[in-house]
Amino acid sequence: MDRSGGRARHSGDLIASLSGRNLARNLHSDVLWELGLAIVSGRFAEGEILPSDSELLDRFGVSRTVLREALKTLAAKGLIEARARIGTRVLPRNRWNLFDADVLAWFFELGPEVSFLRSLAEVRIGIEIEAAALAAERCRPEDAAAMIACVDKMAGSETPADFARHDLEFHHLVAKASGNPFMASISALVEMALTAAFTISSPVNDPAALAVTVGVHRRIAEAIRDGDAHAARLAMRDAISQGFDRAAGRMEKEG
């Protein structure tokens, strides 16, 4: 119907741009996003059979090739499964690949609930605490120096976007210093998502909050530099839960 229409990808666009993703404007990506959003939002419920090829063909006005490639992409992300004579079924949520950038973006596009953000923050705590501890044991002096420098840049940030970028960079440095590719991959994803959601509630306009945030990040960097895994754990937990509390508090106040 409104295929050529509004194309309102608000938070999805933000996440997409943060992740360095090329928002290619090809047909199959349009269909993909529309179907992905419909599934994640529950308009196509779990276990439900979605319309047959020919009906979707009509609805989107694209060729079978395009439709099928979009469906294959959804299948690759674990959202659907196609079987002959049955149709294409929406898989239960526990089969979805929640750590896929697109799937996450679809959740955010729909205006994620606080419980969703909390779950994500909990994952972040688990992963990054461990990453900080590993970094304390493994990182080279120049890695630690880069972290300290990054904290200084955070302290000097003047806009929320600036602050968010340096914050992101800091956590990325820690993840990289952990020497664990999974840590780097997952924390990049989660941070990207949460940053998109939390940039609004930045501490840059509140000098006291800014000082606290910068201070706790400095504690992380110094603990890592000193090889103190235990202190690094504690400081990282503080940093993340503080950030979440601040954002969640503001969310509940505003909406």
Added chain:
Amino acid sequence: MDRSGGRARHSGDLIASLSGRNLARNLHSDVLWELGLAIVSGRFAEGEILPSDSELLDRFGVSRTVLREALKTLAAKGLIEARARIGTRVLPRNRWNLFDADVLAWFFELGPEVSFLRSLAEVRIGIEIEAAALAAERCRPEDAAAMIACVDKMAGSETPADFARHDLEFHHLVAKASGNPFMASISALVEMALTAAFTISSPVNDPAALAVTVGVHRRIAEAIRDGDAHAARLAMRDAISQGFDRAAGRMEKEG
């Protein structure tokens, strides 16, 4: 070449069966696996342009439809990116979706190195420690009872496969009790992968090791039942690192 041939998916098959995946034997999945393995193994290096459509068409002897759907699936998993006139490029590893069941399976198919397994175990520690702590705070009495019952079944296991299944079930119960869908999703994936790798080094044939393993799992369940998040953390860390140490030790001993 040997498209119709041996189809030797050893550890991949194990992971596939554990994950309840239907190993559909359609053409596009054959092409997908062959290309996926080639990329993960580095036969198509990061940043490299892989052969054009027409060349791959010849090589695999399939239609363009099939080839393109396989490529779209790889693109959905972040392994490749196609651009007109440029070709299809293998993306850098940090863009790969390492938490995809297929991608993990390809790594295991190639005989994962100890460092790879260690990285996975580290992720598991981070995630499951947090899951155990959350479970301690949130779970209902009947959840804790189910965990205790599961520990009993572990203690009574007689074959490595039995033990692995109950072990898996235990950690699944913890993840579910945490109330965090991401925890459940990621721990399911990681456990599945590590179980496939570690079933060999099961403690069932060593009564002393079995007692230790069962004991530490019982400590987890009891801490969760008592709402003691701190104790749950400690016990979970012990459980996972013990398991990894045992498996890694055996791997290095055997070759």
Added chain:
DNA sequence: ACAGCTCAATTAGTATGACAATAACACCGT
């Protein structure tokens, strides 16, 4: 009336060939 079988209908899977859009590169005019 029942059990089992066969066959038709439906749906996804595969094949093929054509054309459109894109972008690197060589070419040409200035």
Added chain:
DNA sequence: ACGGTGTTATTGTCATACTAATTGAGCTGT
């Protein structure tokens, strides 16, 4: 030397077949 322009290779899209798999209805034999 430079800037615009056309060529061309490569992916993107379309349309139309045909194949394979699987369900379910209807048929058949007992």
